[in-house]
Amino acid sequence: xxxxxxxxxxxxxxxxxxxxxxxxxxxxxxADPNTxxxxxxxxxxxxxxxxxxxxxxxIVAIGLALECDIAHRSHFHRKNYFYAxxxxxxxxxxxxVPVCSGGTLDIDVxxxxxxxxxxxxxxxxxxxxxxxxxxxxxxxxxxxxxLDYNRSGIPLVEIVTEPDLSTPQQARAFAQELQAMVLAxxxxxxxxxxxxxxxxxxxxxxxxxxxxxGTKVEVKNMNSFRSLERALAYEIERQxxxxxxxxxxxxxxxHWDEGAGVTGSMRSKEESSxxxxxxxxxxxPIEVTDTWREAIQKGLPELPAARRNRYVALGLDPAAxxxxxxxxxxxxxxxxxxxxxxxxxxxxxxxxxxxVAAFLRRESVELGDTPLTGENLHELEGLYGAGDxxxxxxxxxxxxxxxxxxxxxxxxxxxxxxxxxxxxxLATEIDRVLAxxxxxxxxxxxxxxxxxxxxxxxxxRITAGKADPKVVSTxxxxxxxx
Amino acid sequence: xxxxxDLTLAEATASLRAGELSSxxxxxxxxDRAGLTEAELHAYLTIDHERARAAAAAADEARxxxxxxxxxxxxxxxxxxxxxxxxxxxxxxxxxLAGYIPPYDAAAVIALxxxxxxxxxxTNLDEFAMGSSTENSGYGPSANxxxxxxxxxxxxxxxxxxxxxxxxxMALGSDTGGSIRQxxxxxxxxxxxxxxGLVSRYGLIAFASSLDQIGPIARTVGDAAVALxxxxxxxxxxxxxxxxxxxxxxxxxxxxxxxxxVGVVAELAGEGISPDVLSAFRSVVDSLADAGAxxxxxxxxxxEYALSAYYLIAPAECSANLARFDGVRYGLxxxxxxxxxxxxxxxxxxxxxxxxxxxxxxxxxxxxGYYEAFYGQAQKVRTLVIQDFTKAYESVDVLVSPTSPxxxxxxxxxxxxxxxxxxxxxxTIPSNLVGAPGISVPVGLDGSGLPIGFQVMAPSxxxxxLFRVAAEVERSSAWNDRRPPLLEAxxxx
Numbered sequence: 001x002x003x004x005x006x007x008x009x010x011x012x013x014x015x016x017x018x019x020x021x022x023x024x025x026x027x028x029x030x031a032d033p034n035t036x037x038x039x040x041x042x043x044x045x046x047x048x049x050x051x052x053x054x055x056x057x058x059i060v061a062i063g064l065a066l067e068c069d070i071a072h073r074s075h076f077h078r079k080n081y082f083y084a085x086x087x088x089x090x091x092x093x094x095x096x097v098p099v100c101s102g103g104t105l106d107i108d109v110x111x112x113x114x115x116x117x118x119x120x121x122x123x124x125x126x127x128x129x130x131x132x133x134x135x136x137x138x139x140x141x142x143x144x145x146x147l148d149y150n151r152s153g154i155p156l157v158e159i160v161t162e163p164d165l166s167t168p169q170q171a172r173a174f175a176q177e178l179q180a181m182v183l184a185x186x187x188x189x190x191x192x193x194x195x196x197x198x199x200x201x202x203x204x205x206x207x208x209x210x211x212x213x214g215t216k217v218e219v220k221n222m223n224s225f226r227s228l229e230r231a232l233a234y235e236i237e238r239q240x241x242x243x244x245x246x247x248x249x250x251x252x253x254x255h256w257d258e259g260a261g262v263t264g265s266m267r268s269k270e271e272s273s274x275x276x277x278x279x280x281x282x283x284x285p286i287e288v289t290d291t292w293r294e295a296i297q298k299g300l301p302e303l304p305a306a307r308r309n310r311y312v313a314l315g316l317d318p319a320a321x322x323x324x325x326x327x328x329x330x331x332x333x334x335x336x337x338x339x340x341x342x343x344x345x346x347x348x349x350x351x352x353x354x355x356v357a358a359f360l361r362r363e364s365v366e367l368g369d370t371p372l373t374g375e376n377l378h379e380l381e382g383l384y385g386a387g388d389x390x391x392x393x394x395x396x397x398x399x400x401x402x403x404x405x406x407x408x409x410x411x412x413x414x415x416x417x418x419x420x421x422x423x424x425x426l427a428t429e430i431d432r433v434l435a436x437x438x439x440x441x442x443x444x445x446x447x448x449x450x451x452x453x454x455x456x457x458x459x460x461r462i463t464a465g466k467a468d469p470k471v472v473s474t475x476x477x478x479x480x481x482x
Numbered sequence: 483x484x485x486x487x488d489l490t491l492a493e494a495t496a497s498l499r500a501g502e503l504s505s506x507x508x509x510x511x512x513x514d515r516a517g518l519t520e521a522e523l524h525a526y527l528t529i530d531h532e533r534a535r536a537a538a539a540a541a542d543e544a545r546x547x548x549x550x551x552x553x554x555x556x557x558x559x560x561x562x563x564x565x566x567x568x569x570x571x572x573x574x575x576x577x578x579l580a581g582y583i584p585p586y587d588a589a590a591v592i593a594l595x596x597x598x599x600x601x602x603x604x605t606n607l608d609e610f611a612m613g614s615s616t617e618n619s620g621y622g623p624s625a626n627x628x629x630x631x632x633x634x635x636x637x638x639x640x641x642x643x644x645x646x647x648x649x650x651x652m653a654l655g656s657d658t659g660g661s662i663r664q665x666x667x668x669x670x671x672x673x674x675x676x677x678x679g680l681v682s683r684y685g686l687i688a689f690a691s692s693l694d695q696i697g698p699i700a701r702t703v704g705d706a707a708v709a710l711x712x713x714x715x716x717x718x719x720x721x722x723x724x725x726x727x728x729x730x731x732x733x734x735x736x737x738x739x740x741x742x743x744v745g746v747v748a749e750l751a752g753e754g755i756s757p758d759v760l761s762a763f764r765s766v767v768d769s770l771a772d773a774g775a776x777x778x779x780x781x782x783x784x785x786e787y788a789l790s791a792y793y794l795i796a797p798a799e800c801s802a803n804l805a806r807f808d809g810v811r812y813g814l815x816x817x818x819x820x821x822x823x824x825x826x827x828x829x830x831x832x833x834x835x836x837x838x839x840x841x842x843x844x845x846x847x848x849x850x851g852y853y854e855a856f857y858g859q860a861q862k863v864r865t866l867v868i869q870d871f872t873k874a875y876e877s878v879d880v881l882v883s884p885t886s887p888x889x890x891x892x893x894x895x896x897x898x899x900x901x902x903x904x905x906x907x908x909x910t911i912p913s914n915l916v917g918a919p920g921i922s923v924p925v926g927l928d929g930s931g932l933p934i935g936f937q938v939m940a941p942s943x944x945x946x947x948l949f950r951v952a953a954e955v956e957r958s959s960a961w962n963d964r965r966p967p968l969l970e971a972x973x974x975x
Contacts, residue, residue: 046684082825
């Protein structure tokens, strides 16, 4: 029998607000353990939560971008379960009335468009981080565990789809499109490797064409788009084999093991918690007035789908479009800025997706943390286009700009990289070379064009690479004809 | 007066201002009183001698420079031990928090300090404020200054007892179902529960968040009004804090009750109320009528369900509020082979039987399949109670009832049967469900010489009218000799 997969995705997005969801602590990644904490996010006796208004604004923006309905009045609930990374042993979340419900995100796989329905988008808080020391590195067999509450209370948005996906490729496309959306909105770093964007997938199989859903399995711990795709492919294969062998699928949560390339059982339905949700009495309902919602709608930036269309119309190649659209606000900001100043879109896209991207990878830095501006790119492109910089020199100038050495002109000047394309200046250099190479000069005069390459090389050598080789070559050629 | 400890807050403030008394002398009188009575009362869990002395000295020095910081300048006060105090042990009456030193002050404590108060110490309570007698304290019960064989009421029993005994001039309590008013009634002092949201709950160790409210216990209605002015106010750290205007409650005192409509709650003025309490209550109601109030009887039909609703909502909220006491970050930790075992052992040892009972009850009431029948139903009843009160306040300005159906009871007389203890709060619980203010004013003694409390209730934010009526109750009952026998017979102070 042929089976088809039914997949739904739950996404957690950590918002990049300045402060945490319910207290004033910084919501930043990377500080020393337990330094961004206070009575509220440590769950000390007596502490009370106060909602972060910016986080509410941003979840509304996410909801609007996903074409959701925004509730005028929604509620926080307490989700009760004991776990040591959770300081209150309940998580402030939402239950029956989320901020956003209903919605769609369009994805495209190999030219085939699919609208993925969004069930809900709700607001909650993140937990602390646990590191298990000794044993197998899991809570059960560790010697002891270390707790870092810096992450505790960071605003977390959960986005839940309907089970509208049917292949691992679609799931990956959805995840990537959602990340591009979140980055375009500028509400999260959306880094999978740091956990600021996390995907869980629900997957079940049913006989092809059947209406009834099969037993679903939740798969967790996919830390990259690739692992999401691999985990789902594995899980579909595993469930297919089980069904074909007549083994029923258990409703359970499974953990993706990236190294082994398999999923393993974490807990079955019987072991799953009763969260005993009830309305959070320490908080009043979240009110989103029409005026506020409309203001947020008005402030939405260009979303990935619209941006993609516009970039295609600019003549950019599909690979560059994909990188620019999914690259976050810093990247698109630079691009827009440079193009806005009059630079050639294709050239700028090439710089950004080529040299700049390579630099960032090599140095492991964020674009936003470099001094590179759109103006720099525009200027660099100008110098290169005018022939003042060779392709090699332009790369060196860019590296200098990224390293903080100044504007392209300043770097080119300081590093002495300005190309000599002035005919007068070059004629002097060419004459010097010809004088020192009488044999080659004679061959050139005899009409032997094969010697030009050698002579260009000599000119480049004595000008320390600054001569424009094209101009030199042309000038030598003219001597032959002359 | 034999000791400055017996002064009212208003009298002490006048003496301090006149230079007839220093804050140091006042504190010394208070500490001496505690020294004489504490062995029998056990009303304090912690007395902070050193810092209290330093604060009193600082208050005197400031006054000498002509600076007064606020209406409680140099006044010795006590704080129920479920409000956190920076650097001073705070246990909430529970062994699970034995030795816990908070890093911060509760908002109400900060307000007291800003107003110049001298914090004497932390008072005893039923564990996590769950109880009506202090017998559920993890550190042993407190006794009633009027009869040390009897309970002071609860859960703010320690706060009521220290104010009655003179070992603090005013004390903060917290009231979730009557925990300020009932012990005030049983100890012969004034206890006031403000409108929900009037006093910040930031730093109050939560029992039931939608019901908890901090309020003052004092010797007179006027003193309670002064204290409320100090602790009430919007706090951005409490999302449920009231954002409107905060009037001067003192201005209400002495304005009389002529023309005010006073409703006697029929359901709370008959069956189940002890005869002495009922007769004292009736006599005060008559005095109010004599003073020009228009008295009528009002029926609140949902009253009979209020107690049941309360005992589902409060435990449900407490089951989540107390989940944080898990041995991971602070307080007691009993080691175990796994995290789960450590947490289970810590909670089993750290919580007393009543807290355990309510956590279990609340967990059950919120469980899948039971939520609608228990918690959901209780919330519906709460809505009905609110509607009943709203309707009642269409025809009256305040509602009155006895504060407690009975006067102070003997130790152990209600501990065997939790339901009999729960019934103690039948008159006070409705105000918490509604979120409206209530005050208990002492109006006399029963046949056994035990104090009787009279409760005035007002609509939400009706504090001004509440104080106005309460002051008249205080005046007309004319019960001025409020020295508990403990102070006369045993110590001759």
